[in-house]
Amino acid sequence: MQESDVNVEQTDDKKLQVPEEEVERYSRQIRFAPIGTKGQAKLLQSHxxxxxxxxxxxxxxxTLARGGxxxxxxxxxxxxxxxxxxxQQLFSEAxxxxxxxKAIAAKQRLSAINSKVEVDARVMDVTAEELELLVKEVDLIMDATDNFETRLVINDISQKWQIPWIYGGCVGSYGMTFTVLPGDTPCLNCLLRSVPFGGDTCDTAGIIPMAVHTVVAHQTTEAFKLLTGQQAALRGTLLSFDLWRNEQTSIKVENAKQEDCPSCGPNAVFPYLSAENRTRSEVLCGRDTVQIRPPFRREIDLSQAAQKLEALCEGKVERNPFLLAYSIGGHRMVLFKDGRALVHGTKNIAEAKTLYTRYFG
Incomplete structure (x- = not known):
C-alpha cells in the first residue's frame, strides 16, 4: 500500500467519527455491530x-431523527x-x-426530540418542479405519500438523479414496501405492469396504526442499511403483509425490470416529469369548482366506488351509469368513469386534489 493510500484512509477515518458529546446518545445503536461507530458517523452526515x-x-x-x-x-x-x-404520531390535539x-408541526416535535438534527420543513404540494429543487444533496428519498401520481414523479426523479428511494404504502391492515435502487432494481413504473397495487385509501377502507408501524419498520431498516453503506444487506424483494389475516409475502421481482421502461430503461425519458403526464387541475371559469384529470386514463367501477363511499356514512352518494356524485361538508365531488372529477365548493386546487386523493385514491 502506498503512503498516499494510507493518508487517504486516515483522512476517511477522521471523517467517520461520532462527536464525543453524541456517543452516549447513540451508544446502543453504536453497539449494534453492523452499524458501529463508522455507521453512526455516516448517519450523522446523511440527508x-x-x-x-x-x-x-x-x-x-x-425514527430517523432519534437514530441520528x-x-x-x-x-x-x-x-x-x-x-x-x-x-400520526408526531401531532398533538393542540x-x-x-x-x-403538518410539516411545521413535525419540525417542532422533532426539534424537541433531537435538537442536533437539522429539519427543513416545506409546506408545499410536491410536484416535479419542486422535487427537482428538493433532491439537491439528498442521499435518500422516503415515500410517505398517499397517491401514485406523486410516487411516479418520485420514481422518475430517482432515476434521473440516481438517488435511491423506498416505497411504502398501507391501508386497512395491509402494507407494502420496496426499495428502488436506480440501475439495479426494477423501478415503480416497471412494477406497475406486473404487480397489483390497490386503489383503496385510509379514508375509504380505514387503517390500523400497527400496519403503519410495520411498513415504517421495514422502510427505515432499509434506510439505515443504505445510509451506513451496507447495500448487500438490503432485502431485495417486494414485501407485502396483512396483519389481520396473519399473512406476509416476500416477492422476488428482479424479472419485473423492463428493458423498454421509459423511466429506468437505457432510453429513459422520465415520462412523469413531463407536463402532459401530470394530473391536470383547473378552476372552472365562473364556477366555484376545480376540475381534476388524472395523469393517465383509468376505468372506474362506479358501483364499487359508490359502495365504499356509502360505507363511510359521511355524505350522500348518487350514481347513474355515467358518473358518481358524493356530497360531504361544503363540497360536492363528481367522479366520471375515466377518473376525471369535478370538485365543487372550492377554487383551491390543492384542497381539491387532497379531497380527490382522499376519497377516490
Missing amino acids: VLIIGAGALGTAIAE VGRLTIADRDYVEWSNLQR DAKERLP
Whole structure:
C-alpha cells in the first residue's frame, strides 16, 4: 500500500467519527455491530428527503431523527386534523385545534426530540418542479405519500438523479414496501405492469396504526442499511403483509425490470416529469369548482366506488351509469368513469386534489 493510500484512509477515518458529546446518545445503536461507530458517523452526515408528513412520514421522521440522521427535509401540503391523531404520531390535539401545517408541526416535535438534527420543513404540494429543487444533496428519498401520481414523479426523479428511494404504502391492515435502487432494481413504473397495487385509501377502507408501524419498520431498516453503506444487506424483494389475516409475502421481482421502461430503461425519458403526464387541475371559469384529470386514463367501477363511499356514512352518494356524485361538508365531488372529477365548493386546487386523493385514491 502506498503512503498516499494510507493518508487517504486516515483522512476517511477522521471523517467517520461520532462527536464525543453524541456517543452516549447513540451508544446502543453504536453497539449494534453492523452499524458501529463508522455507521453512526455516516448517519450523522446523511440527508434524507421525506415526501409526506402523515402516518408514514411522521413515523419515518421520528425514527430517523432519534437514530441520528443529520438532516431531514420534510415536504407536505396538508394540515393537522382530528382524524390524524389516531395514527400520526408526531401531532398533538393542540396542532389539530390550530390546524397547523403538518410539516411545521413535525419540525417542532422533532426539534424537541433531537435538537442536533437539522429539519427543513416545506409546506408545499410536491410536484416535479419542486422535487427537482428538493433532491439537491439528498442521499435518500422516503415515500410517505398517499397517491401514485406523486410516487411516479418520485420514481422518475430517482432515476434521473440516481438517488435511491423506498416505497411504502398501507391501508386497512395491509402494507407494502420496496426499495428502488436506480440501475439495479426494477423501478415503480416497471412494477406497475406486473404487480397489483390497490386503489383503496385510509379514508375509504380505514387503517390500523400497527400496519403503519410495520411498513415504517421495514422502510427505515432499509434506510439505515443504505445510509451506513451496507447495500448487500438490503432485502431485495417486494414485501407485502396483512396483519389481520396473519399473512406476509416476500416477492422476488428482479424479472419485473423492463428493458423498454421509459423511466429506468437505457432510453429513459422520465415520462412523469413531463407536463402532459401530470394530473391536470383547473378552476372552472365562473364556477366555484376545480376540475381534476388524472395523469393517465383509468376505468372506474362506479358501483364499487359508490359502495365504499356509502360505507363511510359521511355524505350522500348518487350514481347513474355515467358518473358518481358524493356530497360531504361544503363540497360536492363528481367522479366520471375515466377518473376525471369535478370538485365543487372550492377554487383551491390543492384542497381539491387532497379531497380527490382522499376519497377516490
